[in-house]
Amino acid sequence: xxxxxxxxxxxxxxxxxxxxxxxxxxxxxxxxxxxxxxxxxxxxxxxxxxxxxxxxxxxxxxxxxxxxxxxxxxxxxxxxxxxxxxxxxxxxxxxxxxxxxxxxxxxxxxxxxxxxxxxxxxxxxxxxxxxxxxxxxxxxxxxxxxxxxxxxxxxxxxxxxxxxxxxxxxxxxxxxxxxxxxxxxxxxxxxxxxxxxx
Amino acid sequence: xxxxxxxxxxxxxxxxxxxxxxxxxxxxxxxxxxxxxxxxxxxxxxxxxxxxxxxxxxxxxxxxxxxxxxxxxxxxxxxxxxxx
Numbered sequence: 001x002x003x004x005x006x007x008x009x010x011x012x013x014x015x016x017x018x019x020x021x022x023x024x025x026x027x028x029x030x031x032x033x034x035x036x037x038x039x040x041x042x043x044x045x046x047x048x049x050x051x052x053x054x055x056x057x058x059x060x061x062x063x064x065x066x067x068x069x070x071x072x073x074x075x076x077x078x079x080x081x082x083x084x085x086x087x088x089x090x091x092x093x094x095x096x097x098x099x100x101x102x103x104x105x106x107x108x109x110x111x112x113x114x115x116x117x118x119x120x121x122x123x124x125x126x127x128x129x130x131x132x133x134x135x136x137x138x139x140x141x142x143x144x145x146x147x148x149x150x151x152x153x154x155x156x157x158x159x160x161x162x163x164x165x166x167x168x169x170x171x172x173x174x175x176x177x178x179x180x181x182x183x184x185x186x187x188x189x190x191x192x193x194x195x196x197x198x
Numbered sequence: 199x200x201x202x203x204x205x206x207x208x209x210x211x212x213x214x215x216x217x218x219x220x221x222x223x224x225x226x227x228x229x230x231x232x233x234x235x236x237x238x239x240x241x242x243x244x245x246x247x248x249x250x251x252x253x254x255x256x257x258x259x260x261x262x263x264x265x266x267x268x269x270x271x272x273x274x275x276x277x278x279x280x281x282x
Contacts, residue, residue, distance in 0.1 A: 031255070034213065043215040043253050118209065118256045 006070040011144050013063035015154060018139055020056035022158040024049060025132050029165035033172035050110075057107055064100065092141030095134050102131035132162060200238030201261050203247060207231070209258035216250040216259050224250065238264065 027049035036042045067073055068080045075093075079086035083101065084094035109116055109124040136155065145151040203223065212230040222243055223235040239247045239261075251259045 041215075041218045042213060043218045046215060046253050046255065114257060 006066045007072065007144075009066040010063055010070065013059045013066065014139060014143065015145070015151070017056055017059045017063050018135065018154065018158055020052055020059060021132055021135060022161050024053045024056055025128065025162050026165045027052065028128065029169045033169055053107070053110075057103075060100065060103065089142050092138055095141065096138035099131045099135040099138060102127045102134070106131065129166070200264050201244065201247070202236075202238055202264050203234050203251075204260045204262045205232060205234055206258045206260070209256045211256050211258070213255055215253045215255075219253060220246050220250040223247065232259075 027045055031042070031045045031049055034042060035045065064080050068075050068077055073088070075086060075088065079088070079093065079097070081097065081101070083097045084090050085097075086093045105124050106128050109121050113121045136159065139151075140146050140155060143151065210231055212226075214226055214230050214232070216232055217224040217226045220243065223239065225233045225235075227233055247261060251261055
């Protein structure tokens with residue numbers, strides 16, 4: 001039991017990470033399409049997105065660390081950080097590592113956003129859209145509970161949420177970014193106050 | 199040492215979250231772009247101002263130090279900005 005507890009932690013933290021990442025992607029899309037409601041201002045989406053993202057990193061760290069220190073797996077730190085370096089299920093585990101590395105880049109650039117500037121931050125942040133499906137594939141490919149009905153249900157629900165979110169973003173981009181944005185930029189150009197620039 | 203809010207209108211994308219978090223000092227114009235009350239930020243609003251700066255998705259809002267002391271009559275204008 002005492003050795004198995006690490007394995008259970010790995011599995012549990014993996015599933016929780018998937019759920020949290022799904023929420024983070026959904027909230028990220030909600031922020032980017034500028035969704036708001038009467039009792040849900042925009043800053044709330046942004047701040048909940050950030051908070052759950054940091055929480056998901058904690059569970060992801062738990063997922064990886066417990067897998068590595070579990071004596072039964074003998075994975076080692078290199079397999080956990082270098083993609084496809086593992087001798088155990090190199091493809092499926094490697095996908096998890098790719099997802100992890102992309103996410104580390106997203107988190108690091110978000111923490112250093114003020115230094116690297118919004119353009120670089122945004123470019124790196126886009127890789128989250130790659131990280132999420134790769135993480136899902138990792139779970140489906142090598143998850144210990146991957147074929148359990150409840151886990152299939154979790155996978156399907158998460159996939160549904162992210163697919164909906166991505167579709168929402170694509171459609172919103174087509175509609176909203178056009179007219180109001182053009183009007184807004186015209187308005188700004190016309191009514192620019194002198195001395196407002198840096 | 200007081201702090202003021204500075205907006206970079208080129209970067210600003212009109213997300214409007216700064217105005218949600220700091221309505222005391224930031225209003226939105228008809229197009230959703232912020233209009234910032236000039237002058238030093240009162241101490242009681244500093245934390246809210248930092249949060250408003252922090253939430254901007256395009257880093258268009260910044261806090262700037264100004265050497266003007268509290269209670270000065272003149273509105274502080276950073277060098278080179280050229281005033282209003």
